[in-house]
Amino acid sequence: MADDRAVEEPRQPAAEGVALSEPPKGGALSQAWLVLVMATFFGAALAGVEHKLGPVIAMNKLNETILQVPSLVPGAVETTPDMESAHGKNVFRALDENGRLVGWVVQGRGQGFADRIEVLIGLDASVATITGLFVLDQKETPGLGDNITTRAFRDRFAGIGTDVTLVAQNTTTNREAGVIQALSGATISSSAVCTIVNQTVNEVKEPLAEAARAASVVRGDR
């Protein structure tokens, strides 16, 4: 409280200075009633807009992910509409036409060169290999870093085992497992994607493999 007063006191003369040049008519309420009324009115209007459009926007985001599932996991045709979560990551089940679990699609995110990068990682049911990659959101340098969204770059991830750590390298000769050929002029963006994939896969590997075993046991009983 004492601190509050210490801050408040020096402002007093300044307020008087303003008052001298232009004497206020009436109290604080008569000055600010318009602002208060407008704020209330606008707040209500925005709440209405959000109430009406919020679900549509959330649906747009979800649709974008669901649309990608078949291209990320081979054999998948649909996904369960509800997402699950493992270690705080959003996870979608990829199902084939018989409703059997053929893989997973996991949302991963992390810092890129310019801003946060959000990716979808396709994994097979037992989480042994990466089956695909899609970049949901990125703001990397146009013409260089934003090439991480291209097929040519994303396809470099498909088929790699989840037991190796991915590294991006400026190489055309190194064919070791886990070496991703970096985009020329965008090594940092390429490395960022590798790091995001590594982290996400490591975090969801155990719980998802467990869930896949559980699912297959259930099917086996039937």
Place this chain on the structure above:
Amino acid sequence: MAMNGPTATERFVNGILPENPVYRQLLGLCPTLAVTAAMKPALTMAGAVLFVLVCANVLVSLIRGLLKPHLRILVFTLTIATFVTIADRLLAAYLYSMSKALGPYVPLIIVNCIIISRCEICSSKQGVVTAIADAFGVAFGYALALLSIATVREILGRGTWLDIPVMPLTQGDYGWSVMILSPGAFLVMGLLLGLWNWVEKRRARGRLGASAPGA
């Protein structure tokens, strides 16, 4: 002063060319540079600005009698912020891909000086009809600037115009990537601004020559 501003027609015409917000007043340059890499985001941005500008101008003009001088900027910002948020949500709901492409630049319309300057200059002093004419004029002027820059950048950078291939040679590997990057934005805007000034100068000289043949 209060009622004797320019007429609605004058406001409308002035906003488009003689007081073009980008080429004559150099306002709102950040979004101008950022969203003009292609026609579609530029069009969306121009549309969002038109919506916000018309709504803000109408509302401010309606309540202009109630404004307290020292609280007016607060009221302007509040009004603009509300309509920008509505525009942003509408885009995210019905033009999701465009909303993603424009990123933070739609919310940033709140701090776009073009709109607050129209509130200050026109709608807080003149009637609703004039304010609407002013909003349309200035928004069309802004759209003209955005689309002219975007035309050059998209055709040279991607070989397309509104995503329609127009120059088979500059597509793919043949595009001028620099035009899509930020240096291209600065270069094209600078060169178009130079061209604009040059044309204006010539026109001014022509008027001078016509009125005073001796000069």
Place this chain on the structure above:
Amino acid sequence: MNGSQETANAITNDAAPALRVAPAPHVYDTRLTTRRMMLDVLLALAPVVGMSLYNFGWRAVLVMAVTTASCLVVEEAGALLQRRPSSLGDLSAAVTGLILGLSLPASCPWWVAMIAGVVAIGIGKLAFGGLGQNLFNPAMVGRAFAMISFSKFLGAPAYRIAEVGGIVSQATPLTLARDAAAEIPALWPMFLGTVNGSIGETSVLACLLGGLYLCARRTASWEIPSGVLGTLALLAGLTRLLVTDASIAAVPALRLSVLEHLTSGALVFGAFFIATDPVTNPISRKGMLVFGAGVGFFVWLLRSFSGYPEGVMFAVLLMNALAPLINRWTVPTPVGGPVPERR
């Protein structure tokens, strides 16, 4: 300058006996013209051009002809637009065009070379107000524009023309240096210039011949090339002393030795012909040394850690931007001691 001369004239008109006072320089050489300097540069470029013909043949001629022609055309068009007398005679546009051509790969398509030439003079020089007004080296502005726009035709892969065979189909030394598995060529071929690279950069010998001639004629200041080469040699030497196997595995370009750094890429060509452009570097001797050292530092930094194998172009452009600042830091002390501070 003009103002003070007008004042001097006014004084002489008023009173008959007057002491004419004019700012320095008081002694000057009428032969020291832009045209003479540019002729010197063209002469000094002769061995470089010769070597480029030996290495790349008609492809080199085509690229150099296109860049020079487009620079000359834009220079003349600018003169016509601005209604000033033609400035082709001072040869500065020809030098810009030739240096630009020499800095491109031999495989560069003619239209990329043409766009680079147009941008070099149009945006790099005329937009700033013509000769003497430009902030950045025009040839490098043109090259940077083309490099960023058409990385396919100017990037590292563009340098390998498979159908020609011989040195032209190999990767450039600095591209090889980026690949930990590849071997860097021997020093002697790199010095003579029988390796792949941009048209004019391959032969250190030819660049040194021309460069030393320029320095001897005082057309180019010796401070800049020595600053560039000295700093790069120092940094490369320090790197070699401190670097470990682990860091080489992470950043393969760190394994380049001092001599490999000095003989590869566009370094010597850039140090003598690009960084010495008198318009875009500082005025004083000390400033030029600082400028050269800055170019050397950035070349080392970009070669080692950037996404591109070579860094001369961006190093020169970066230091061009800093030249006005260097001028402010390195105001020379006039004869008779420092100017007392005004209070």
